[in-house]
Amino acid sequence: MTRLVLEGLRRTYGPTVAVDRVDLEVAQGELVALLGPSGCGKTTTLRMVAGFVAPTAGRILIGGKDVTSAPPYGRDTGMVFQGYALFPHMTVAENVGFGLEMRRVGRAERDTRIAEALRLVRLDGYGERRITQMSGGQQQRVALARALVVNPGVFLLDEPLSNLDARLRAEVRVEIRALQQRLGLTTLFVTHDQEEALTMADRMVVMDHGRVRQIGPPEELYERPADLFVAGFLGRCNTFRGRVESPGTFRAGAIALPCDGGTPGITSAMVVRPERVAIDRTTGRLPGRIAMVTYLGGLTDWHVQTDAGTVLVTRPTPTDGDALRHLAPGDPVHLDWSPAAGRLLPDENPTDPTTGVSA
Ligand SMILES: Nc1ncnc2c1ncn2[C@@H]1O[C@H](COP(=O)(O)OP(=O)(O)OP(=O)(O)O)[C@@H](O)[C@H]1O
Ligand SMILES: [Mg+2]
Known part of the structure; x- marks a missing residue:
């Protein structure tokens, strides 16, 4: 056929x-x-x-x-x-x-x-x-x-x-x-x-x-993008660089982040889609501060400054009464994601120390 x-x-x-x-x-x-x-x-x-x-x-x-x-x-x-x-x-x-x-x-x-x-x-x-x-x-x-x-x-x-x-x-x-x-x-x-x-x-x-x-x-x-190019070209993603510490844990500098399996010791990149990142005022493994809020109608983008770089979070715009409704620059928040959302990819440019958002 x-x-x-x-x-x-x-x-x-x-x-x-x-x-x-x-x-x-x-x-x-x-x-x-x-x-x-x-x-x-x-x-x-x-x-x-x-x-x-x-x-x-x-x-x-x-x-x-x-x-x-x-x-x-x-x-x-x-x-x-x-x-x-x-x-x-x-x-x-x-x-x-x-x-x-x-x-x-x-x-x-x-x-x-x-x-x-x-x-x-x-x-x-x-x-x-x-x-x-x-x-x-x-x-x-x-x-x-x-x-x-x-x-x-x-x-x-x-x-x-x-x-x-x-x-x-x-x-x-x-x-x-x-x-x-x-x-x-x-x-x-x-x-x-x-x-x-x-x-x-x-x-x-x-x-x-x-x-x-x-x-x-x-x-x-x-x-399941095969590499960083495909991940970055199709939609937006947060990219972290570092190494797998143990299966399910990725270390970017001083920060431990959840990742999808992995072989300890391998240096790699990890990508997380912004819609897979949970944001909360009090709980979550990655603390940070709001750097910017962009209202997109049905969705809202939060740019969060963390010790692992700026992380982009995209979620349905909170309704009245939701604790996230009036988040503003400077506010402390916590981010988290399930290990499955942290996809490990070969690092094509390991000398480049940048970590952060690509749109
Ligand atoms: N007739 C030509 N002579 C010389 N170089 C060419 C010729 N046609 C295409 N190229 C080159 O081949 C490459 C691929 O061109 P192509 O037109 O296939 O790109 P494309 O993916 O369609 O790009 P776009 O999205 O801008 O349309 C480019 O580097 C272009 O400069
Ligand atoms: Mg063309």
């Missing part, structure tokens, strides 16, 4: 290694999100799959067929480009029909399929409009229709929501996911937005400097 296979995919530009030995399998109907910071090789990976960039090494298989050197129109892929890349001088219908024309689909069938694709993205009746007469969100739908109209075996999207405002983005996110599931489309979705990836993907691939750091379902990457 594997639809798309990337084997040892690599692309260099002179001395720049844009993509480095990427192995990935996407199952039929699965949505895999490629996530990573700017320049990590997401677009290059997608363009290699679509056939717009030739790999320096490696193979691409679609539906069991090696398409590594096939032209874009011989690959059974539909792509939504970063920034859409619509043709501004053409009408909506001409844009959507472009791939069909390239595939030499006859006029009558083309018109039927264009109308179908426009209906799919809820733009029926807009066919004769010029691209310049469409809003950003509508253009985004035209780009989706243009990719979908060819009934692609593999659907490729490169940051398709980045030009939309936050509200529309959240809406279209749900629409794309529903459409993808309804049509059972095998999809590779590029984004640098972790929330987008967490909410939409069956599995995620976190990339850094052309390489895959970790592949897995969203919960796994968030709860």
